[in-house]
Structures are given as structure tokens and as C-alpha cells.
Amino acid sequence: MKRRYDGGEFDPARFRNRARLAVLGLALVACALVARAVQLQVLDQAFLAQEGDKRYLRDAKMPAHRGAIVDRFGEPLAVSSPVDTVWVNPQVLAQSPDEIKRLAREIKRDPQWLAQRITSNLDRQFLYVARHMDPADAARVRALGIPGVELMREYRRYYPNGEVTGHILGFTNLDEAGQEGLELAYNQSLSGVDGLKRVVKDARGRIVENVESIRAPRPGEDLETSIDLRIQYLAYRELKSAVMRYRALAGSVIVLDVHTGEVLAMVNQPSFNPNDRSQYDVARYRNRAVTDIVEPGSSIKPFVMAAALRSGRYRPGSIVDTSPGSVQVGIKKITDKHNLGQASLTTILAKSSNVGMAKIALSLEPKQIHDTLTGLGFGQVTASGFPGESAGLLSAASHWRPIGIATLSYGYGMSVTPLQLAQAYATIGSFGIRRPVTFRRVDGPVPGERALEQEVSRDMIGLLESVVSPDGTGSKANVPGYRVAGKTGTAWKAAAGGYSTNRYTSVFAGLVPASRPRLAVVVLIDEPSGSLFYGGDVAAPVFSAVMSGALRLMGVAPDDLSQVEPATVVQATP
Secondary structure (H helix, E strand, O other): EEEEEOOOOOOHHHHHHHHHHHHHHHHHHHHHHHHHHHHHHHHHHHHHHHHHHHHOOOOOOOOOOOOOEOHHHHHHHHEEEEEEEEEEOOOHHHOHHHHHEEEEHHHHOOHHHHHHEEEEEOOOOOEEEEEEEEEHHHHHHHHHOOEEEEEEEEEEOOOOOOOOOOHHOOOOOOOOOOOOHHHHHHHHHHHHOOOOEEEEEEOOOEEEEEEEEEEEOOOOOEEEEEOOHHHHHHHHHHHHHHHHHHOOOOOEEEEEOOOOOEEEEEEEEOOOOOOOOOOOOOHHOHHHHHHHOOOOHHHHHHHHHHHHHHOOOOOOOEEEEOOOOOOEOOOOEEOOOOOOEOOOOOOOOEEEEEHHHEEEHOOOOOHHEEEEEEEEHHHHOOOOOOOOOOOOOOOOOHOOHHHHHHOOOOOOOEEEEEHHHHHHHHHHHHHOOOOEEEOOOOOOOOOOOOOHHHHHHHHHHHHHHHOOOOOOOOOOHHOOOOEEEEEEEEEEEEEEEEEEEEEEEEEEEEEEEEOOOOOEEEEEEEEEOOOOHHHHHHOOOHHHHHHHHHHHHOOOOOHHHHHHHOOOOOOOOO
């Protein structure tokens, strides 16, 4: 029986069917929800845990401590000290404009600058705002308790000796990666390997718990250099004084250990302080002793003379006619300051005769000279490993013409670095053994390779001693108590259309003690001003001063007691 309801007919059977369908639908929904809950709570528990970890677990870097650089006696040259770095989460900090002003005040930044930095990086959750703060300053930032502001521990490189060792060490960037000098050359071993840890962070990005260590940091290795800091200071002081005294453009001093090839000291002027790089000047950052090339002038003469001795045609007493004090080679007339007449090789070197050297060189086969120079390391890097080292310039012998041979004999037409020159003199000092140059401390003898015959080397040392005699051009290089072997050099600098008439490179290179050389030294003064500009006048005194101190510091026994004033004997009172 059908009933009407609100003007329509009511069908009970139809109503029951709809109710059953509704109940069935609800049951199905309930079953689906239960199934999903089971899936989430039981079957996908690992998935949920993983998703939760993504929101709260983070991997944080643990910086590795950079290795120290020390001198040969363990004195620190470069160390890393702990500092704090401030970073922010721009997405969190942007919500608190007043806190930005507070933070800016503590990190000593302009509030507008900081606000701009934050608002322009809202897509990031990590942003540096202050690197390498002192721990005391960083503590005040931490005390603010500003949401979205965090601190992390880093290290800052410090160089205790400032500009005294600046050119050798170089420097690192803010991330402690080597950029110049030994910091760059040995960056990989000094850097070590950063560690990694897993931490829990809260909704504000703050670390609330250290969960586990994934990888412990591996500290960098310490670098024990060959540098003797005592001699380094001596060389720095004397070079700086000379550059100022002669109003020179620049200068370099290198001290090598003849027996090992170790660099005991290397300084340049002008220098720079690696602790303060606020005023970047590329000219100051350049290690001129390694990177810059110069025409060596008369400091190259000993090696051309060595080629002459090796040829068998000459002996130290051999005579060369230098009259009338000049020689014509093609269209060029080569002259001496004085006519030396019939001069021995000893006299030619002691008086630095260009005429005598030109005649000797022209009497030899070009290959004989070239082979001697290349055997001594000219035209190639010293393999010291120092970044940016130059190989110098030495053309092939087949390209040489008579005038080129003549001028090369007294140091023009080729270019060398001060380090190359020091290595070549060290080779003579080691009686013909060429040893690789190194900035790392060496224990024990270094074999090296033979570049000159022992007899030739001994003859050359004797010839070089005559240069430092009272009548030689290098008399101002004398070191009381020690025999000195060395050579002066003065070269005009190249200019547009030829050579300048008032710009010079002044050099003294020497060995001491001459009886058994221990140290090889090169002193270069670039563009001295005033009336004194010869190598014997401006560079030789620097050699004397540095060696007078260095030999005594090293405890090298004197080999010329005739120069030492007898000690006053005081009689004890009975």
C-alpha cells in the first residue's frame, strides 16, 4: 500500500533499499579508512619515519682542522685558530624585522644591508651573514636568542710572522683553501677531510640534539718547511733596509743550503701581511724570487767561464788579450771600463771584463755553452713545486748568432729567476752536483745529479774568490772570518727600442765559506736610485750582512781566521 507524503507517494520498499545502500556506502568508507590506517601505521611505518626524519634530521659538517706550517725547528709559521660564523634562515628571520636590527648591531653591519640580504634570499634556508667572528663577539650574538640565527664553528688562518714570511706561505681564503704560496702548493695535505654528523633540528632550524657521528673529521697534516726563521728575519731586515736606502723599486734575497737544496730563507720587497688583505695589491703578492725573470748581467759570467774550462781549451791562468779595451762584433762595439790588456781568466772575472768574456765565448762552440747552462738548470723550472714558478728564457743554440753569443757571455739575451741563479751557484758550491730545490725540510744528504766536473767546480770557486778580493768588484761582500766566492752583476733593464740608460738590476750571488761551501745566496736589488747602482755597491753589502749573521747562527766554523781580530786575553787576579 502506497501512502502520500507532502503531496507525493511514499514507497517503504524503495526507502529500505536506499537505506541499505547508504549503510553499505558508509561501511565501505569505514573499511577504506581502516585499511589506510593499517597501511600507514603498520605497513608504511618505515616510510613515515623516513618522512619525519626529512623534516627533523639533518647532516651537519664538522670542519677539519687545517695542518700547521712550521719552520725547520718547529716554530709556527701558519696556524688555524677557532672562530665562529653566523648564519641565518631567511625564511624565519624575515618574520621579525626588529630582530634583524638587533642582529645587525652585534655583527657590525648596516641594518638596511642585512635586511636586503635576507629579503632577497627568501628561497633559501641557509645564508652567511658574518664569517670568522671572534668567539667573544659571537657569544653576544648567541645571547640574543633570535629565531633563525645560528652559529657554527670554523677556523681562521693566522700568520704569526706577518709580512716576514708572506711571500713563502701565501694565504688561504675564508674557507681555508690555499690561494698562494705553500698554502696552495700543499693545500691537499694541509686541508684534511671534513667530518659529518647527524643532528636533530627544531622547526626554527636550531640543533637540539646530536644523533650520531657519520664520519669523524681527519685533521690536515702539518708541513715542516726548510725555512730557518732566524735567517728569514735577517734577510728580511737587511733587504728592506737596502731597498729603502737606495730607493729601489723592489728586491729579493734567497738563501739555499748547498748540501740539500733546501730554501733556508726567501724574502722580497715590497712584501705584504697575509693577516690583513684589506688592500689587495697584486704587485705585493707576487713572489718575485720565483716568478719574475731578469737578465742576469755579469752574474752569468761564471757559468760561461765554466763552459770554457770544460772545453779543455782554458785554464784559470789562461791569457786573453783584451786590448785595447774593446772588441767589435758585427755592428756592435763591446767595451770595458778599463783596458786590462793581457788578462788571465782570474783577472777577467775579478774585474768583470765584458771584452774578455765575449772573446772567450766566441772561441767556443755554441753547444758547449748551451749544454753547460741547461745542465745548471737555466731555461727550466727548479722543480721546487712553488706555484707560478717561471722557467726563464734560454733560446736554442742553433738560433745564436755571434753578437748574441757575445752579449750572452755577460748576461744579456737570456733571462733567469733569482731562484734559478741561486740553484746554479749552489751547484758550483757542491762541486758540480745539482740538487733539486725544496721548501720542505730534508734529513740527510741529497744525492742530486752531476752537472759540472768536480775539478771545474773547484777551479770556479777559486776564480770567484778573486771577485771578493780587495781588488775585485765584489769586495763589499766580504764576511769577516770567512772566505767568500761570488760574482757581481749589473744589467740595464729593457726599454722601448732597446735598453734604458738609468734603470738597472743589481745582483750579487755568492758561496760561503769558500773552502767548503755551505750556503748559496742571491741578492737582487731592482732599480736602485741615486749614484750607487752597481751590484758590488748595493747588493754585495746585503750579502755580507745576512751571511755574517747566518753563518754564526748555524755554527759554521770560520775558514779565514786571518780576518778575525785576536781576542783580548784578560788575566785573572790571583
